[in-house]
Amino acid sequence: MPEAYDHNQIELKWEQRLRDPSLYRADPSAPAPKYYVVEMLPYPSGRLHMGHVRNYSIGDALARYMWMRGYNVQHPMGWDAFGLPAENAAIARGRHPREWTISNIAEMKRQMYRMGFAYDWDLEITTCEPEYYRWNQWFFLKMLERGLAYRKKAMVNWCPKCATVLANEQVIDGCCWRHEDTPVEQRALEQWFWKITQYADELLRDIDTKLAGGWPERVLTMQRNWIGRSEGSEIDFTLEGSGEKIRVFTTRVDTIYGATCVILAPEHPIAAKLLDETGRARAKQMIDARAHKGPGDLEKDGHFTGAYAINPYSGDRLPVWIGNFVLMEYGTGAIMAVPAHDERDFDFCKTHGIPIRPVIRPLDGELDENPEAAFTEDGIVERSGEFSALSSAEARRKMNQCAEREGFGKAAITFRLKDWGISRQRYWGTPIPVIHCAKCGTVPVPESDLPVVLPHDVKFTGEGRSPLAEVASFMNVACPQCGGPAKRESDTMDTFVDSSWYFYRYLDPKNEKAPFDSAIVAKWFPMDQYIGGVTHAILHLMYSRFFTKVMRDLGLVSNDEPATNLFTQGMVLGHDGTAMSKSKGNVVDPEEMIEKYGADTCRLFVLFAAPPEKDMPWIEASVGGPRKFLERVHRFVVRNSDGTAPGDAAADRRALRKLHQTIRKITEDFTNRWHFNTSIAALMELINDLYADEESLSRSALDQISPTLVLLLAPFAPYLAEELWEALGRKGPVFRQRWPSYDDELAKEDAAEVVLQVNGKLRGRILVHFGASSEELEKAALADPKVQPFLSGKQVTKVVVVPDKLVNIVVR
RNA sequence: GCGGAGAUGGCGGAAUUGGCAGACGCACUAGCUUGAGGUGCUAGCGGGUAACACCGUGGGGGUUCAAGUCCCCCUCUCCGCACCA
Numbered sequence: 064m065p066e067a068y069d070h071n072q073i074e075l076k077w078e079q080r081l082r083d084p085s086l087y088r089a090d091p092s093a094p095a096p097k098y099y100v101v102e103m104l105p106y107p108s109g110r111l112h113m114g115h116v117r118n119y120s121i122g123d124a125l126a127r128y129m130w131m132r133g134y135n136v137q138h139p140m141g142w143d144a145f146g147l148p149a150e151n152a153a154i155a156r157g158r159h160p161r162e163w164t165i166s167n168i169a170e171m172k173r174q175m176y177r178m179g180f181a182y183d184w185d186l187e188i189t190t191c192e193p194e195y196y197r198w199n200q201w202f203f204l205k206m207l208e209r210g211l212a213y214r215k216k217a218m219v220n221w222c223p224k225c226a227t228v229l230a231n232e233q234v235i236d237g238c239c240w241r242h243e244d245t246p247v248e249q250r251a252l253e254q255w256f257w258k259i260t261q262y263a264d265e266l267l268r269d270i271d272t273k274l275a276g277g278w279p280e281r282v283l284t285m286q287r288n289w290i291g292r293s294e295g296s297e298i299d300f301t302l303e304g305s306g307e308k309i310r311v312f313t314t315r316v317d318t319i320y321g322a323t324c325v326i327l328a329p330e331h332p333i334a335a336k337l338l339d340e341t342g343r344a345r346a347k348q349m350i351d352a353r354a355h356k357g358p359g360d361l362e363k364d365g366h367f368t369g370a371y372a373i374n375p376y377s378g379d380r381l382p383v384w385i386g387n388f389v390l391m392e393y394g395t396g397a398i399m400a401v402p403a404h405d406e407r408d409f410d411f412c413k414t415h416g417i418p419i420r421p422v423i424r425p426l427d428g429e430l431d432e433n434p435e436a437a438f439t440e441d442g443i444v445e446r447s448g449e450f451s452a453l454s455s456a457e458a459r460r461k462m463n464q465c466a467e468r469e470g471f472g473k474a475a476i477t478f479r480l481k482d483w484g485i486s487r488q489r490y491w492g493t494p495i496p497v498i499h500c501a502k503c504g505t506v507p508v509p510e511s512d513l514p515v516v517l518p519h520d521v522k523f524t525g526e527g528r529s530p531l532a533e534v535a536s537f538m539n540v541a542c543p544q545c546g547g548p549a550k551r552e553s554d555t556m557d558t559f560v561d562s563s564w565y566f567y568r569y570l571d572p573k574n575e576k577a578p579f580d581s582a583i584v585a586k587w588f589p590m591d592q593y594i595g596g597v598t599h600a601i602l603h604l605m606y607s608r609f610f611t612k613v614m615r616d617l618g619l620v621s622n623d624e625p626a627t628n629l630f631t632q633g634m635v636l637g638h639d640g641t642a643m644s645k646s647k648g649n650v651v652d653p654e655e656m657i658e659k660y661g662a663d664t665c666r667l668f669v670l671f672a673a674p675p676e677k678d679m680p681w682i683e684a685s686v687g688g689p690r691k692f693l694e695r696v697h698r699f700v701v702r703n704s705d706g707t708a709p710g711d712a713a714a715d716r717r718a719l720r721k722l723h724q725t726i727r728k729i730t731e732d733f734t735n736r737w738h739f740n741t742s743i744a745a746l747m748e749l750i751n752d753l754y755a756d757e758e759s760l761s762r763s764a765l766d767q768i769s770p771t772l773v774l775l776l777a778p779f780a781p782y783l784a785e786e787l788w789e790a791l792g793r794k795g796p797v798f799r800q801r802w803p804s805y806d807d808e809l810a811k812e813d814a815a816e817v818v819l820q821v822n823g824k825l826r827g828r829i830l831v832h833f834g835a836s837s838e839e840l841e842k843a844a845l846a847d848p849k850v851q852p853f854l855s856g857k858q859v860t861k862v863v864v865v866p867d868k869l870v871n872i873v874v875r
Numbered sequence: 876g877c878g879g880a881g882a883u884g885g886c887g888g889a890a891u892u893g894g895c896a897g898a899c900g901c902a903c904u905a906g907c908u909u910g911a912g913g914u915g916c917u918a919g920c921g922g923g924u925a926a927c928a929c930c931g932u933g934g935g936g937g938u939u940c941a942a943g944u945c946c947c948c949c950u951c952u953c954c955g956c957a958c959c960a
Contacts, residue, residue: 280879281879281880281954281955284878284879284955285878285879285956287878288877288879288955289955289956291956291959293959293960311960312960313960314959326960361958386958387958388958388960389958389960392959393959393960394959394960395960397960399960400960401960406876407958407960408960410958477959477960478959479956479959597954597955600955601955601956671888671899672887674888677881678953678954679887680886680887682886682887682901684886684902685886685900685902686901687900687901687913688899688900688901691900692899692900731891732891735891736891740887740889740899740900741889741890741898743899743900744888744889744898744900745898745899746899747898747899747900751899754916816895818894818895820895820940822940822941823939823941823942824941825895828895861940862940863940863941868894869894869895869941871894871940871941872940873940873941
C-alpha cells in the first residue's frame with residue numbers, strides 16, 4: 064500500500080523549497096511574449112479571508128498556466144496599507160497604525176506563502192512606506208502644476224460629540240458610529256480635489272473604443288452610468304430687482320414655456336442672499352436632513368425665497384424657491400420647474416400650490432389641460448411663442464440657437480461624474496504636500512523636499528481635528544517661498560490614490576528617482592489581465608483609468624488604459640448563502656481549512672464549486688470531494704510510478720483517448736472562459752476512468768499518462784503537482800514545464816454514437832462509423848428495433864439527419 | 876423608479892454552436908472491505924411506473940423536425956444607481 068496523502072508534510076516541504084522569489088521572476092530579455100497578470104492587492108486587515116483565497120487562486124492558476132504555455136509572466140503582489148481600520152485599531156486598542164499594519168502584513172504574507180501563491184516577492188510594494196507614498200505626493204505636485212488639483216469648500220460629515228469629521232462608512236443610519244443617537248451634521252471645509260471631470264469625455268469614449276470586449280459589460284455599464292453624460296441647455300433666469308442671473312441646467316429646454324418656478328439647491332450661494340433668517344434655518348435643516356437620508360426616500364421639501372426671476376424666453380415672472388431635491392453638485396445647482404412635464408417638478412408644485420402649465424402635446428393626442436401626472440415624453444411644442452408647433456427635438460435646437468444669439472444661455476453637456484475629493488481628515492494616509500503661508504498662500508512643497516514623511520508620534524483620540532494638526536513638529540515649517548513661518552496641510556490623501564497606480568510601481572519598485580522607469584513600463588503595459596472583486600467596478604477602476612490618462616499626458620506612459628482585460632470574480636458566501644460577516648457567525652477562516660484539508664484542496668474547492676465569476680457558498684461538507692480527488696490522484700500516480708504492468712491495448716487506447724480529451728478540455732477552458740469548475744470536473748472524470756482501467760494499463764501508457772496528469776493538475780493544485788512530479792523522477796519546478804498538447808486524432812472516439820428520435824423524443828441510439836452517410840443513417844434508424852414500435856401504424860413524413868449525431872423521424 | 880445579471884434534482888453546478896437535460900461533486904441508499912471508522916471500493920440516485928408509457932429546466936404563449944438554449948408576455952431573486960433636472 065503506498066503512503067497516504069499527507070497534505071501538511073507535502074505542502075510544508077514544498078513551501079520551503081519554492082520560497083525563492085526568483086523562481087517566479089519574469090525574464091525581461093526573453094523573446095517569449097509578455098503576460099502581465101495582477102490581482103487586486105489586499106488591504107492588510109489581519110488575516111486572509113476566503114475572498115482573497117478565491118481571487119488569488121484564480122490569478123495563480125492563470126499565471127501558472129501561462130508560464131507553462133511559455134509566456135513571460137509577471138505576477139506581483141503588494142499591500143494597500145493605508146486606511147481607516149488601522150486608525151480605528153489605534154483608537155480602540157492603543158496600537159500604532161504602523162505597527163498594527165506591519166504585523167498584519169507579516170501575518171498575511173505568511174498565509175500567502177502557505178497557500179503557495181506564485182508571486183515574485185521582490186516586486187512587493189507597501190503603500191504606507193515613504194518610498195511608495197512619496198510618489199503619491201509627486202503626482203499631487205504634477206496635478207497641481209497641470210491645474211488638475213484645486214481646493215474648494217466641500218461638505219463633510221461632522222459628529223458634534225467627537226468634534227471630528229466622519230468618513231462615509233462611519234455614518235450609520237445618519238448617525239455617528241460611536242454615538243448612535245447623535246445625528247451627523249454637514250460642515251463645509253476647504254478640501255483638495257482632482258479634476259477627473261476634465262477626462263470625463265475620454266473616460267466615457269474609451270469604454271467603447273478601448274475596453275469593450277475585454278472588460279465585463281456589467282462594469283462598463285456601471286461606469287457609463289457613473290459618468291452620466293447628458294446633453295441639454297444652460298439658461299439664465301434674471302432676478303427681479305438685483306438683476307443677478309440664476310443659471311439653470313435642463314435637458315428639456317423645449318418645455319421652458321411651461322416653467323412655473325425656479326428652484327435652487329439649499330446650498331446655492333444665491334439662496335443665502337435671498338433668504339431671511341427663517342429661510343436660512345430651513346435651508347440648513349434641509350442640508351442636514353439629506354445626510355441622514357436612509358433607505359427611505361426623503362419627502363420633497365421647499366421654501367419660497369420671496370424673490371422672482373424672469374424666464375428669458377416667455378418673459379414670465381417666476382417665484383424662486385429652494386428645494387431639498389435640487390442638488391448643488393449636479394448641473395448648476397438650480398433648476399426650472401416644469402410640473403407638466405417632469406415628475407419631480409409635478410410632485411413639488413402640487414404640494415406647494417404652484418401652477419401647472421402644459422406646453423407639450425403628445426404626437427398622437429391633444430394637450431392635456433389638467434394633467435393627473437407629468438407627461439415626460441417628447442411631443443409637439445405648444446403655447447411657446449415662435450417655437451410653437453415644432454417637435455421637441457427641433458424646438459431644443461432652435462431654442463439653443465436663440466439663447467446663444469441673445470446671450471442668455473447655450474447648449475451644454477453635464478456629467479454626473481464629480482471631481483475626486485482626495486482630502487481626508489485622517490492620520491493614516493499620504494500627507495498632502497502643500498504648505499499654507501500667511502503671506503504666500505498655498506505653496507507646494509518643492510519636489511526636492513519629498514517625501515513629506517508622516518510623523519510617528521501622534522495621539523489617537525478619535526476626537527477633535529485631524530490628528531496631524533496636533534503635531535507641532537510636523538505642522539510648523541518654513542514657507543518654501545518666503546522662508547517665513549507657515550503650516551503644513553494637515554489632511555492626508557484618500558487611499559484610492561495609493562491603489563490607482565500601484566501596478567506600475569511593481570515593475571520598478573525600488574526606483575528613487577521616479578515613480579518608475581517609463582521604458583520598463585512600456586514593455587509590460589497595459590496589464591494583460593486584472594482580476595478582482597466587482598465591488599471595485601466603479602471607484603477604484605475609474606480612478607485607475609484617470610490616473611493612467613494623467614500619466615500619459617505627463618509623458619510617463621504610452622498606454623491609454625491600465626488593463627486590456629478585467630475579470631471580476633464572485634463573492635465567497637457563507638454556508639447560508641449570504642455574505643460572510645462576523646455578526647452572522649458564518650465566517651470561514653481559510654487557515655483552519657488549510658490546516659484541515661491543505662492549501663491545494665482549498666484552491667481546488669474554491670475553483671470547483673462554481674464558475675469564478677459567480678458567487679459561491681462555502682459549504683464545508685462539499686470540500687471532501689476535491690480532497691478525495693487529490694487523494695485518488697496521489698494514490699494513482701504513486702502506486703503506478705514504476706514496476707511492470709500487463710498492458711491491454713484496448714484499455715491503453717481508452718485511457719489515452721480520455722487523457723487527450725481532458726487536455727483539450729482544460730486548454731479550451733483556459734483559452735475561452737476560465738470555467739475551472741468544468742476543468743476540474745474533467746480531471747475527476749479522467750481519474751475515475753483511470754481507476755476503472757488501472758489493472759489493465761501498460762507500462763508505456765502509464766508513463767505517458769501520469770506525468771501528463773500531473774502537468775494538468777499543476778495550475779490548480781501546485782503543491783501536490785510538485786510532489787508527484789518529483790515522485791516520477793522529474794526535475795521541477797512543475798510550473799515551468801511545458802503545458803501538454805493534445806492530439807485530436809487520439810482524442811477521437813472509435814465510433815459515432817447517433818441518437819435516434821421519433822417526433823423529437825429519444826427512442827434509441829446506435830454506434831456507426833464517423834462520416835456515415837445520411838442514407839445509411841436513415842436506413843439504420845428506420846430498421847432499429849427500439850424505434851420500430853413507434854413507427855407501426857404511422858406514416859413517416861420526414862426524416863432529419865444530423866451526421867454523426869442524430870436522426871429524427873417525423874411521423875403522423 | 877432606471878440599469879444589469881439570474882432562476883435547471885435534496886444541495887453546488889454541467890449542457891460552449893438549437894440536437895441525448897442533470898456531466899462532475901456533495902448529501903442520501905444498498906452491497907462489499909475493515910477489529911473499528913467522518914476509511915476504501917462497487918452500484919443506485921429528477922418525478923412517476925411492477926415495467927413501460929408519460930411528466931419534467933420559475934409561469935404562460937410562440938417559432939422549429941427538434942427549445943434549458945431563439946421570440947413575446949408575466950413572476951420572483953440578487954446586484955448597481957437612485958430625486959442627476
